[in-house]
Amino acid sequence: MDITMLKYMGFLTTCSVFAALTSIVWQAFLSLKHLNKLTTILTGLLAIEKSLNRDWSAPNFRVAIGYGACTDLVINATEFLNYTDQIPKQLNQEFTVDEVNDETELLETFAYYFQKGAAAERTIPNSTLFRNLIRKAKRGHHGNIQWQIGGNAPLMGIRFRKEGWDVLLGAHMSYKLRRLVPKDIRIAGDEVLEDDIHLILEYKAGETWGPFTAPRANRYILHNDQTNPYLRSLENLEKAVKDYQPHLIVISGLQMMDSYKFEKGVRESRLLKVMQQLTNALPQTLLHFEMASYVEIELLQQLKQYVLPYVDSLGMNEQELENLAQVLEFGRTTLASDCNPRLAPTLDKMRKILRMLAFDYYKYTTKTDKTKRRLLTRIHLHTLAYQALMTVSNSNWKNTRLAVAKAALMANRYVCQMDTINPEASSLILDESFSTSLNKTKAQRINFNPQNPVACWIETLEIEEMKRSIEINICVSPVLVCRVAKKTAGAGDNISAAALSQQF
Numbered sequence: 001m002d003i004t005m006l007k008y009m010g011f012l013t014t015c016s017v018f019a020a021l022t023s024i025v026w027q028a029f030l031s032l033k034h035l036n037k038l039t040t041i042l043t044g045l046l047a048i049e050k051s052l053n054r055d056w057s058a059p060n061f062r063v064a065i066g067y068g069a070c071t072d073l074v075i076n077a078t079e080f081l082n083y084t085d086q087i088p089k090q091l092n093q094e095f096t097v098d099e100v101n102d103e104t105e106l107l108e109t110f111a112y113y114f115q116k117g118a119a120a121e122r123t124i125p126n127s128t129l130f131r132n133l134i135r136k137a138k139r140g141h142h143g144n145i146q147w148q149i150g151g152n153a154p155l156m157g158i159r160f161r162k163e164g165w166d167v168l169l170g171a172h173m174s175y176k177l178r179r180l181v182p183k184d185i186r187i188a189g190d191e192v193l194e195d196d197i198h199l200i201l202e203y204k205a206g207e208t209w210g211p212f213t214a215p216r217a218n219r220y221i222l223h224n225d226q227t228n229p230y231l232r233s234l235e236n237l238e239k240a241v242k243d244y245q246p247h248l249i250v251i252s253g254l255q256m257m258d259s260y261k262f263e264k265g266v267r268e269s270r271l272l273k274v275m276q277q278l279t280n281a282l283p284q285t286l287l288h289f290e291m292a293s294y295v296e297i298e299l300l301q302q303l304k305q306y307v308l309p310y311v312d313s314l315g316m317n318e319q320e321l322e323n324l325a326q327v328l329e330f331g332r333t334t335l336a337s338d339c340n341p342r343l344a345p346t347l348d349k350m351r352k353i354l355r356m357l358a359f360d361y362y363k364y365t366t367k368t369d370k371t372k373r374r375l376l377t378r379i380h381l382h383t384l385a386y387q388a389l390m391t392v393s394n395s396n397w398k399n400t401r402l403a404v405a406k407a408a409l410m411a412n413r414y415v416c417q418m419d420t421i422n423p424e425a426s427s428l429i430l431d432e433s434f435s436t437s438l439n440k441t442k443a444q445r446i447n448f449n450p451q452n453p454v455a456c457w458i459e460t461l462e463i464e465e466m467k468r469s470i471e472i473n474i475c476v477s478p479v480l481v482c483r484v485a486k487k488t489a490g491a492g493d494n495i496s497a498a499a500l501s502q503q504f
Helices: 003-049 077-083 103-116 127-140 152-162 234-244 266-279 297-306 318-330 343-364 400-416 491-501
Strands: 062-066 070-076 120-123 146-150 166-170 186-188 197-203 218-223 248-251 286-290 313-317 378-382 386-392 426-428 433-435 445-447 455-463 468-478 480-482
Touching: 003 400, 003 426, 003 480, 062 152, 062 234, 070 077, 070 127, 077 103, 077 127, 077 197, 103 120, 103 218, 127 197, 127 218, 146 152, 152 166, 152 491, 166 234, 186 234, 234 266, 248 266, 248 491, 266 297, 286 491, 297 318, 313 318, 313 491, 318 343, 343 378, 343 386, 343 433, 343 455, 343 468, 378 400, 378 491, 386 400, 386 491, 400 468, 400 480, 400 491
Parallel strands: 062 166, 062 248, 070 197, 120 218, 166 186, 248 286, 286 313, 313 378
Antiparallel strands: 070 146, 197 218, 378 386, 386 468, 426 480, 433 445, 455 468
Protein backbone atom coordinates (compact mmCIF):
# COMPACT_ATOMS: atom_id res chain seq x y z
CA MET A 1 0.00 0.00 0.00
CA ASP A 2 1.64 3.26 -1.14
CA ILE A 3 1.72 6.57 0.74
CA THR A 4 -0.98 8.11 -1.50
CA MET A 5 -3.41 5.35 -0.58
CA LEU A 6 -2.65 5.74 3.12
CA LYS A 7 -3.26 9.48 2.92
CA TYR A 8 -6.55 8.86 1.09
CA MET A 9 -7.73 6.39 3.72
CA GLY A 10 -6.69 8.76 6.47
CA PHE A 11 -8.69 11.54 4.83
CA LEU A 12 -11.77 9.29 4.60
CA THR A 13 -11.42 8.33 8.26
CA THR A 14 -11.14 11.98 9.27
CA CYS A 15 -14.24 12.86 7.22
CA SER A 16 -16.20 9.97 8.77
CA VAL A 17 -15.26 11.03 12.30
CA PHE A 18 -16.13 14.64 11.51
CA ALA A 19 -19.50 13.62 10.03
CA ALA A 20 -20.30 11.47 13.08
CA LEU A 21 -19.38 14.27 15.48
CA THR A 22 -21.39 16.77 13.44
CA SER A 23 -24.41 14.43 13.54
CA ILE A 24 -24.11 14.03 17.31
CA VAL A 25 -23.81 17.79 17.83
CA TRP A 26 -26.76 18.42 15.48
CA GLN A 27 -28.94 15.87 17.27
CA ALA A 28 -28.01 17.41 20.61
CA PHE A 29 -28.91 20.84 19.25
CA LEU A 30 -32.30 19.61 18.00
CA SER A 31 -33.01 17.87 21.32
CA LEU A 32 -32.11 21.01 23.24
CA LYS A 33 -34.28 23.12 20.93
CA HIS A 34 -37.21 20.70 21.39
CA LEU A 35 -36.77 20.69 25.17
CA ASN A 36 -36.69 24.49 25.18
CA LYS A 37 -39.94 24.54 23.20
CA LEU A 38 -41.62 22.12 25.61
CA THR A 39 -40.45 24.18 28.58
CA THR A 40 -41.82 27.36 27.00
CA ILE A 41 -45.20 25.69 26.33
CA LEU A 42 -45.34 24.37 29.88
CA THR A 43 -44.54 27.81 31.30
CA GLY A 44 -47.32 29.30 29.19
CA LEU A 45 -49.88 26.70 30.28
CA LEU A 46 -48.95 27.10 33.95
CA ALA A 47 -49.32 30.87 33.66
CA ILE A 48 -52.83 30.44 32.24
CA GLU A 49 -53.69 27.94 34.99
CA LYS A 50 -52.68 30.47 37.65
CA SER A 51 -54.60 33.31 36.02
CA LEU A 52 -57.91 32.56 37.76
CA ASN A 53 -58.19 34.75 40.84
CA ARG A 54 -60.86 32.79 42.65
CA ASP A 55 -61.73 33.54 46.26
CA TRP A 56 -61.53 30.12 47.87
CA SER A 57 -62.83 31.55 51.15
CA ALA A 58 -66.20 32.05 49.43
CA PRO A 59 -68.76 29.21 49.35
CA ASN A 60 -67.58 26.36 47.14
CA PHE A 61 -69.26 25.37 43.94
CA ARG A 62 -71.36 22.23 44.25
CA VAL A 63 -71.48 19.29 41.83
CA ALA A 64 -73.71 16.20 41.91
CA ILE A 65 -72.35 13.21 39.98
CA GLY A 66 -73.93 9.87 39.07
CA TYR A 67 -74.03 6.97 38.62
CA GLY A 68 -72.27 4.00 40.14
CA ALA A 69 -68.84 2.84 41.29
CA CYS A 70 -66.62 -0.19 41.01
CA THR A 71 -63.30 -1.68 42.05
CA ASP A 72 -60.66 -1.56 39.31
CA LEU A 73 -58.20 -4.42 39.04
CA VAL A 74 -55.38 -2.92 36.98
CA ILE A 75 -52.85 -5.18 35.26
CA ASN A 76 -50.42 -5.00 32.35
CA ALA A 77 -52.31 -6.31 29.33
CA THR A 78 -49.52 -8.02 27.42
CA GLU A 79 -48.13 -9.83 30.46
CA PHE A 80 -51.58 -11.02 31.53
CA LEU A 81 -52.74 -12.19 28.10
CA ASN A 82 -49.57 -14.18 27.56
CA TYR A 83 -51.12 -16.91 29.70
CA THR A 84 -52.41 -18.39 26.45
CA ASP A 85 -50.78 -19.61 23.26
CA GLN A 86 -53.87 -18.66 21.25
CA ILE A 87 -52.69 -15.12 20.41
CA PRO A 88 -54.02 -14.26 16.92
CA LYS A 89 -51.40 -14.44 14.20
CA GLN A 90 -52.91 -11.59 12.22
CA LEU A 91 -55.50 -8.88 12.66
CA ASN A 92 -59.06 -9.72 11.65
CA GLN A 93 -60.19 -6.35 10.24
CA GLU A 94 -63.84 -7.40 10.06
CA PHE A 95 -64.06 -8.93 13.52
CA THR A 96 -66.77 -7.14 15.50
CA VAL A 97 -68.50 -8.11 18.73
CA ASP A 98 -70.64 -6.08 21.10
CA GLU A 99 -69.76 -8.39 23.99
CA VAL A 100 -67.10 -10.96 24.83
CA ASN A 101 -68.50 -14.48 25.20
CA ASP A 102 -65.36 -16.64 25.17
CA GLU A 103 -61.58 -16.49 25.20
CA THR A 104 -61.29 -16.34 21.41
CA GLU A 105 -63.47 -13.23 21.23
CA LEU A 106 -61.46 -11.66 24.06
CA LEU A 107 -58.16 -12.18 22.27
CA GLU A 108 -59.42 -11.05 18.87
CA THR A 109 -61.11 -7.91 20.18
CA PHE A 110 -58.06 -7.03 22.26
CA ALA A 111 -55.83 -7.52 19.21
CA TYR A 112 -58.07 -5.20 17.17
CA TYR A 113 -57.97 -2.31 19.65
CA PHE A 114 -54.38 -2.89 20.81
CA GLN A 115 -53.04 -2.65 17.25
CA LYS A 116 -54.96 0.60 16.76
CA GLY A 117 -54.06 2.04 20.17
CA ALA A 118 -57.76 2.67 20.80
CA ALA A 119 -59.50 2.69 24.17
CA ALA A 120 -62.22 0.04 24.41
CA GLU A 121 -64.65 -1.40 26.92
CA ARG A 122 -66.59 -4.66 26.69
CA THR A 123 -68.96 -6.60 28.89
CA ILE A 124 -68.53 -10.33 29.55
CA PRO A 125 -72.03 -11.80 30.10
CA ASN A 126 -70.51 -15.15 31.10
CA SER A 127 -69.90 -14.70 34.83
CA THR A 128 -67.85 -17.89 35.04
CA LEU A 129 -65.47 -16.70 32.32
CA PHE A 130 -65.10 -13.33 34.02
CA ARG A 131 -64.40 -14.87 37.43
CA ASN A 132 -61.80 -17.13 35.84
CA LEU A 133 -60.03 -14.13 34.33
CA ILE A 134 -60.03 -12.36 37.70
CA ARG A 135 -58.71 -15.52 39.33
CA LYS A 136 -55.91 -15.82 36.76
CA ALA A 137 -54.95 -12.20 37.29
CA LYS A 138 -54.77 -12.67 41.06
CA ARG A 139 -52.96 -16.00 40.94
CA GLY A 140 -50.38 -15.38 38.25
CA HIS A 141 -49.71 -11.68 38.69
CA HIS A 142 -50.45 -10.93 42.34
CA GLY A 143 -47.29 -8.82 42.61
CA ASN A 144 -48.10 -6.78 39.51
CA ILE A 145 -51.77 -5.91 40.00
CA GLN A 146 -53.33 -2.89 41.64
CA TRP A 147 -56.73 -2.58 43.31
CA GLN A 148 -58.15 0.93 42.93
CA ILE A 149 -61.42 2.80 43.15
CA GLY A 150 -63.06 2.93 39.74
CA GLY A 151 -66.08 4.23 37.88
CA ASN A 152 -66.54 7.52 36.05
CA ALA A 153 -68.54 9.16 38.83
CA PRO A 154 -66.12 8.51 41.76
CA LEU A 155 -63.05 9.46 39.71
CA MET A 156 -64.65 12.69 38.50
CA GLY A 157 -65.93 13.41 42.01
CA ILE A 158 -62.49 13.00 43.57
CA ARG A 159 -61.00 15.32 40.94
CA PHE A 160 -63.67 17.96 41.53
CA ARG A 161 -62.95 17.78 45.26
CA LYS A 162 -59.24 18.30 44.63
CA GLU A 163 -60.15 21.38 42.60
CA GLY A 164 -62.03 22.88 45.56
CA TRP A 165 -65.61 21.83 44.84
CA ASP A 166 -68.21 20.32 47.17
CA VAL A 167 -69.22 16.92 45.81
CA LEU A 168 -72.35 14.79 46.05
CA LEU A 169 -71.68 11.32 44.62
CA GLY A 170 -74.46 8.96 43.57
CA ALA A 171 -73.13 5.42 43.97
CA HIS A 172 -73.81 2.13 45.73
CA MET A 173 -70.52 1.10 47.37
CA SER A 174 -69.16 -1.42 49.84
CA TYR A 175 -67.70 -0.28 53.14
CA LYS A 176 -64.24 -1.19 51.83
CA LEU A 177 -64.64 1.00 48.74
CA ARG A 178 -66.17 3.91 50.66
CA ARG A 179 -62.94 4.19 52.66
CA LEU A 180 -61.14 5.15 49.43
CA VAL A 181 -63.43 8.14 48.90
CA PRO A 182 -62.40 11.41 50.61
CA LYS A 183 -64.45 11.80 53.77
CA ASP A 184 -65.82 15.20 52.78
CA ILE A 185 -67.49 13.78 49.67
CA ARG A 186 -71.14 13.09 50.44
CA ILE A 187 -72.35 9.73 49.10
CA ALA A 188 -75.96 9.20 48.01
CA GLY A 189 -76.36 5.46 47.70
CA ASP A 190 -76.73 2.27 49.69
CA GLU A 191 -73.90 0.23 51.12
CA VAL A 192 -73.46 -3.10 49.32
CA LEU A 193 -71.64 -6.28 50.29
CA GLU A 194 -69.64 -6.61 47.07
CA ASP A 195 -68.58 -4.07 44.47
CA ASP A 196 -68.64 -4.70 40.76
CA ILE A 197 -65.10 -5.35 39.49
CA HIS A 198 -63.59 -3.98 36.28
CA LEU A 199 -60.53 -5.70 34.82
CA ILE A 200 -58.33 -2.91 33.38
CA LEU A 201 -55.79 -4.19 30.85
CA GLU A 202 -53.28 -1.36 30.36
CA TYR A 203 -50.42 -1.16 27.88
CA LYS A 204 -47.73 1.36 26.94
CA ALA A 205 -46.77 2.82 23.58
CA GLY A 206 -44.46 0.47 21.69
CA GLU A 207 -45.44 -2.66 23.63
CA THR A 208 -45.72 -5.80 21.54
CA TRP A 209 -48.12 -8.71 21.83
CA GLY A 210 -47.68 -11.48 19.32
CA PRO A 211 -47.30 -9.79 15.90
CA PHE A 212 -48.95 -6.56 17.11
CA THR A 213 -47.43 -3.29 18.37
CA ALA A 214 -49.33 -0.58 20.24
CA PRO A 215 -48.94 2.88 18.62
CA ARG A 216 -49.81 4.61 21.90
CA ALA A 217 -50.57 3.87 25.54
CA ASN A 218 -54.17 2.95 26.31
CA ARG A 219 -56.42 0.42 28.06
CA TYR A 220 -58.97 -2.30 27.39
CA ILE A 221 -61.66 -2.74 30.05
CA LEU A 222 -63.67 -5.87 30.81
CA HIS A 223 -66.58 -6.13 33.23
CA ASN A 224 -69.47 -8.28 34.35
CA ASP A 225 -71.40 -5.74 36.42
CA GLN A 226 -74.55 -6.64 38.30
CA THR A 227 -75.31 -3.33 40.05
CA ASN A 228 -74.13 -0.51 37.78
CA PRO A 229 -76.22 -1.34 34.67
CA TYR A 230 -79.40 -0.59 36.63
CA LEU A 231 -78.18 2.83 37.83
CA ARG A 232 -79.34 1.76 41.29
CA SER A 233 -78.18 4.98 42.95
CA LEU A 234 -80.31 7.16 40.66
CA GLU A 235 -83.20 7.58 43.10
CA ASN A 236 -80.81 8.23 46.01
CA LEU A 237 -79.07 10.96 44.05
CA GLU A 238 -82.34 12.47 42.83
CA LYS A 239 -83.63 12.76 46.40
CA ALA A 240 -80.40 14.29 47.69
CA VAL A 241 -80.14 16.82 44.84
CA LYS A 242 -83.37 18.57 45.91
CA ASP A 243 -81.74 19.97 49.06
CA TYR A 244 -78.21 20.11 47.65
CA GLN A 245 -79.04 22.50 44.77
CA PRO A 246 -75.83 21.93 42.78
CA HIS A 247 -74.30 24.35 40.30
CA LEU A 248 -73.53 21.36 38.04
CA ILE A 249 -74.93 17.86 37.55
CA VAL A 250 -72.72 15.29 35.80
CA ILE A 251 -74.25 12.18 34.23
CA SER A 252 -71.83 9.31 33.60
CA GLY A 253 -71.55 5.53 33.70
CA LEU A 254 -74.40 4.87 31.25
CA GLN A 255 -72.04 2.71 29.17
CA MET A 256 -72.55 0.00 31.78
CA MET A 257 -75.96 -0.55 30.17
CA ASP A 258 -74.27 -1.41 26.88
CA SER A 259 -74.97 -4.99 25.71
CA TYR A 260 -76.42 -5.90 29.12
CA LYS A 261 -79.29 -8.41 29.04
CA PHE A 262 -82.17 -6.47 30.59
CA GLU A 263 -85.74 -7.64 30.79
CA LYS A 264 -87.88 -5.99 28.15
CA GLY A 265 -88.40 -2.29 28.79
CA VAL A 266 -86.22 -2.08 31.90
CA ARG A 267 -83.32 -0.17 30.34
CA GLU A 268 -85.63 2.30 28.64
CA SER A 269 -87.49 2.93 31.90
CA ARG A 270 -84.20 3.64 33.71
CA LEU A 271 -83.11 6.05 30.99
CA LEU A 272 -86.49 7.73 31.24
CA LYS A 273 -85.72 8.30 34.95
CA VAL A 274 -82.38 9.84 33.94
CA MET A 275 -84.25 12.17 31.59
CA GLN A 276 -86.62 13.12 34.39
CA GLN A 277 -83.72 13.91 36.68
CA LEU A 278 -82.24 16.16 33.99
CA THR A 279 -85.52 17.93 33.26
CA ASN A 280 -86.25 18.39 36.97
CA ALA A 281 -82.98 20.27 37.46
CA LEU A 282 -83.19 23.98 38.19
CA PRO A 283 -82.78 26.16 35.08
CA GLN A 284 -79.57 27.67 36.45
CA THR A 285 -78.01 24.23 37.10
CA LEU A 286 -75.74 23.20 34.23
CA LEU A 287 -75.89 19.59 33.01
CA HIS A 288 -72.95 17.61 31.63
CA PHE A 289 -72.94 14.15 30.04
CA GLU A 290 -69.64 12.27 30.02
CA MET A 291 -69.50 9.97 27.01
CA ALA A 292 -67.80 6.56 27.01
CA SER A 293 -67.22 3.49 24.85
CA TYR A 294 -70.56 2.42 23.35
CA VAL A 295 -71.06 -0.31 20.75
CA GLU A 296 -74.78 -1.14 20.86
CA ILE A 297 -76.70 1.01 18.39
CA GLU A 298 -80.02 0.59 20.24
CA LEU A 299 -78.54 2.09 23.42
CA LEU A 300 -77.01 4.98 21.48
CA GLN A 301 -80.38 5.70 19.88
CA GLN A 302 -81.94 5.73 23.35
CA LEU A 303 -79.27 8.15 24.59
CA LYS A 304 -80.08 10.31 21.58
CA GLN A 305 -83.70 10.35 22.70
CA TYR A 306 -83.46 10.51 26.50
CA VAL A 307 -80.16 12.22 27.34
CA LEU A 308 -78.57 14.29 24.56
CA PRO A 309 -81.49 16.75 24.13
CA TYR A 310 -81.45 17.63 27.84
CA VAL A 311 -77.79 18.45 28.60
CA ASP A 312 -75.71 21.59 28.20
CA SER A 313 -72.34 19.90 27.79
CA LEU A 314 -70.65 16.78 26.38
CA GLY A 315 -67.20 15.34 27.16
CA MET A 316 -65.50 12.64 25.05
CA ASN A 317 -62.33 11.29 23.48
CA GLU A 318 -61.59 10.87 19.77
CA GLN A 319 -63.16 7.39 19.57
CA GLU A 320 -66.37 8.58 21.21
CA LEU A 321 -66.50 11.69 19.02
CA GLU A 322 -66.38 9.58 15.85
CA ASN A 323 -68.97 7.17 17.22
CA LEU A 324 -71.39 9.94 18.18
CA ALA A 325 -70.98 11.70 14.83
CA GLN A 326 -71.73 8.44 12.99
CA VAL A 327 -74.82 7.77 15.10
CA LEU A 328 -76.27 11.25 14.68
CA GLU A 329 -75.64 11.46 10.95
CA PHE A 330 -75.99 7.89 9.69
CA GLY A 331 -77.56 5.90 12.56
CA ARG A 332 -74.63 3.52 12.85
CA THR A 333 -71.65 2.94 15.13
CA THR A 334 -67.94 2.76 14.41
CA LEU A 335 -65.46 0.38 16.02
CA ALA A 336 -62.25 2.41 16.17
CA SER A 337 -61.04 5.63 14.63
CA ASP A 338 -57.59 7.19 14.27
CA CYS A 339 -55.97 7.21 17.71
CA ASN A 340 -54.21 10.48 16.87
CA PRO A 341 -56.63 12.42 14.64
CA ARG A 342 -55.70 15.66 12.92
CA LEU A 343 -57.39 18.82 14.11
CA ALA A 344 -59.26 19.95 10.99
CA PRO A 345 -61.53 16.87 10.61
CA THR A 346 -61.93 16.66 14.37
CA LEU A 347 -63.17 20.24 14.66
CA ASP A 348 -65.52 19.61 11.73
CA LYS A 349 -67.04 16.65 13.60
CA MET A 350 -67.50 18.78 16.72
CA ARG A 351 -69.24 21.46 14.65
CA LYS A 352 -71.44 18.83 13.01
CA ILE A 353 -72.55 17.42 16.39
CA LEU A 354 -73.28 20.89 17.75
CA ARG A 355 -75.15 21.86 14.57
CA MET A 356 -77.28 18.68 14.50
CA LEU A 357 -78.25 18.88 18.17
CA ALA A 358 -78.97 22.60 17.83
CA PHE A 359 -81.19 21.85 14.83
CA ASP A 360 -83.20 19.36 16.92
CA TYR A 361 -83.42 21.88 19.76
CA TYR A 362 -84.84 24.63 17.55
CA LYS A 363 -87.07 22.19 15.69
CA TYR A 364 -88.77 20.71 18.74
CA THR A 365 -88.66 23.61 21.20
CA THR A 366 -91.42 26.18 21.16
CA LYS A 367 -92.66 28.77 23.62
CA THR A 368 -95.27 26.31 24.83
CA ASP A 369 -92.92 23.29 24.86
CA LYS A 370 -92.90 21.46 28.20
CA THR A 371 -90.08 18.98 27.52
CA LYS A 372 -87.40 21.33 28.91
CA ARG A 373 -84.95 20.62 26.11
CA ARG A 374 -81.61 22.40 26.39
CA LEU A 375 -79.39 23.84 23.69
CA LEU A 376 -76.00 22.12 23.76
CA THR A 377 -73.51 24.89 24.51
CA ARG A 378 -70.28 23.01 25.23
CA ILE A 379 -68.26 20.15 23.71
CA HIS A 380 -64.93 19.10 25.21
CA LEU A 381 -62.72 16.72 23.25
CA HIS A 382 -59.64 15.21 24.87
CA THR A 383 -57.05 13.40 22.74
CA LEU A 384 -53.48 12.26 23.21
CA ALA A 385 -52.04 15.23 21.30
CA TYR A 386 -54.39 18.09 22.12
CA GLN A 387 -57.42 19.38 23.99
CA ALA A 388 -60.23 21.12 22.06
CA LEU A 389 -63.09 22.99 23.71
CA MET A 390 -66.04 24.50 21.87
CA THR A 391 -68.52 26.73 23.73
CA VAL A 392 -71.42 28.86 22.57
CA SER A 393 -70.89 32.60 23.07
CA ASN A 394 -72.97 34.24 25.81
CA SER A 395 -73.68 30.85 27.39
CA ASN A 396 -73.07 30.17 31.09
CA TRP A 397 -69.65 28.60 30.46
CA LYS A 398 -66.77 30.85 31.52
CA ASN A 399 -62.98 30.70 31.17
CA THR A 400 -62.78 28.54 28.03
CA ARG A 401 -59.08 29.32 27.54
CA LEU A 402 -58.29 28.49 31.16
CA ALA A 403 -60.30 25.26 31.04
CA VAL A 404 -58.49 23.90 27.98
CA ALA A 405 -55.09 24.75 29.51
CA LYS A 406 -56.10 23.00 32.73
CA ALA A 407 -57.19 19.95 30.75
CA ALA A 408 -53.87 19.80 28.89
CA LEU A 409 -51.90 19.97 32.14
CA MET A 410 -54.11 17.35 33.78
CA ALA A 411 -53.54 14.94 30.88
CA ASN A 412 -49.80 14.86 31.61
CA ARG A 413 -50.11 14.93 35.39
CA TYR A 414 -52.56 12.03 35.53
CA VAL A 415 -50.91 9.74 32.98
CA CYS A 416 -47.43 10.36 34.42
CA GLN A 417 -48.89 10.25 37.97
CA MET A 418 -46.83 13.30 38.92
CA ASP A 419 -48.08 16.71 40.06
CA THR A 420 -44.93 18.36 38.71
CA ILE A 421 -44.63 18.14 34.93
CA ASN A 422 -41.16 17.27 33.62
CA PRO A 423 -40.57 18.49 30.03
CA GLU A 424 -37.72 15.97 29.65
CA ALA A 425 -40.22 13.14 30.28
CA SER A 426 -42.70 14.58 27.77
CA SER A 427 -43.08 14.90 24.02
CA LEU A 428 -45.07 17.02 21.61
CA ILE A 429 -47.18 15.40 18.90
CA LEU A 430 -49.29 18.30 17.66
CA ASP A 431 -48.04 20.11 14.56
CA GLU A 432 -46.76 23.68 14.79
CA SER A 433 -49.73 24.89 12.75
CA PHE A 434 -53.13 23.54 11.78
CA SER A 435 -56.13 24.24 9.59
CA THR A 436 -59.39 24.90 11.40
CA SER A 437 -61.48 22.95 8.86
CA LEU A 438 -61.36 20.72 5.80
CA ASN A 439 -63.67 23.24 4.15
CA LYS A 440 -61.08 25.39 2.38
CA THR A 441 -63.48 28.30 1.86
CA LYS A 442 -64.04 28.66 5.60
CA ALA A 443 -60.76 27.37 7.03
CA GLN A 444 -58.05 29.53 8.50
CA ARG A 445 -54.47 28.55 9.26
CA ILE A 446 -53.42 28.92 12.88
CA ASN A 447 -49.84 28.85 14.08
CA PHE A 448 -49.11 27.84 17.65
CA ASN A 449 -47.15 30.28 19.76
CA PRO A 450 -45.20 28.34 22.44
CA GLN A 451 -45.22 31.41 24.66
CA ASN A 452 -49.01 31.63 24.45
CA PRO A 453 -49.84 27.98 23.74
CA VAL A 454 -53.66 28.04 23.79
CA ALA A 455 -55.09 29.13 20.45
CA CYS A 456 -58.61 30.62 20.62
CA TRP A 457 -60.89 32.11 17.97
CA ILE A 458 -64.56 32.93 17.32
CA GLU A 459 -66.73 31.49 14.53
CA THR A 460 -70.29 31.67 13.35
CA LEU A 461 -71.98 28.28 13.02
CA GLU A 462 -74.77 28.32 10.49
CA ILE A 463 -77.87 26.14 10.94
CA GLU A 464 -79.17 26.58 7.42
CA GLU A 465 -82.35 24.51 7.77
CA MET A 466 -83.59 26.74 10.60
CA LYS A 467 -82.18 29.97 9.15
CA ARG A 468 -80.30 30.51 12.39
CA SER A 469 -76.69 30.96 13.37
CA ILE A 470 -74.73 30.46 16.60
CA GLU A 471 -71.53 32.24 17.59
CA ILE A 472 -69.04 29.80 19.09
CA ASN A 473 -65.70 30.10 20.85
CA ILE A 474 -63.07 27.45 20.12
CA CYS A 475 -59.87 26.93 22.10
CA VAL A 476 -57.18 24.35 21.36
CA SER A 477 -54.16 23.47 23.47
CA PRO A 478 -51.26 21.09 22.76
CA VAL A 479 -50.68 18.35 25.32
CA LEU A 480 -47.23 17.59 26.69
CA VAL A 481 -47.57 13.84 26.20
CA CYS A 482 -46.23 11.68 29.02
CA ARG A 483 -43.56 9.45 27.45
CA VAL A 484 -43.84 6.62 29.97
CA ALA A 485 -47.49 6.20 30.87
CA LYS A 486 -48.05 5.15 34.46
CA LYS A 487 -51.85 5.12 34.28
CA THR A 488 -54.40 5.58 31.48
CA ALA A 489 -57.68 4.28 32.94
CA GLY A 490 -59.54 7.25 34.38
CA ALA A 491 -57.53 9.86 32.49
CA GLY A 492 -60.56 11.12 30.59
CA ASP A 493 -62.61 11.44 33.79
CA ASN A 494 -59.91 13.54 35.46
CA ILE A 495 -59.33 15.67 32.37
CA SER A 496 -63.06 16.39 31.92
CA ALA A 497 -63.62 17.19 35.58
CA ALA A 498 -60.55 19.44 35.73
CA ALA A 499 -61.78 21.45 32.73
CA LEU A 500 -65.37 21.71 34.02
CA SER A 501 -64.15 22.87 37.43
CA GLN A 502 -62.68 26.02 35.87
CA GLN A 503 -65.73 27.14 33.90
CA PHE A 504 -67.84 28.63 36.71
